[in-house]
Amino acid sequence: MSNKMLAIAMVVATFFICANEARAKVVTDGLVSYWTCDKADTKGDVLKDAWGENHENRTC
Numbered sequence: 001m002s003n004k005m006l007a008i009a010m011v012v013a014t015f016f017i018c019a020n021e022a023r024a025k026v027v028t029d030g031l032v033s034y035w036t037c038d039k040a041d042t043k044g045d046v047l048k049d050a051w052g053e054n055h056e057n058r059t060c
Contacts, residue, residue: 031051032052033049033052033054034049034050034051035050035056035058045057
């Protein structure tokens with residue numbers, strides 16, 4: 001019984017890891033701007049455009 005539960009837990013964990021990895025990919029074909037809203041990409045109220053030069057005075 002415990003081996004079956006461990007196997008199920010591993011399958012579920014693998015599913016969530018793979019699902020998160022798929023969401024993290026950024027489509028760049030035709031991309032003009034990309035604002036991550038990460039602290040590393042902000043300076044005051046300015047959001048740095050991680051892809052181009054379209055920096056914005058906004059907050060996330």
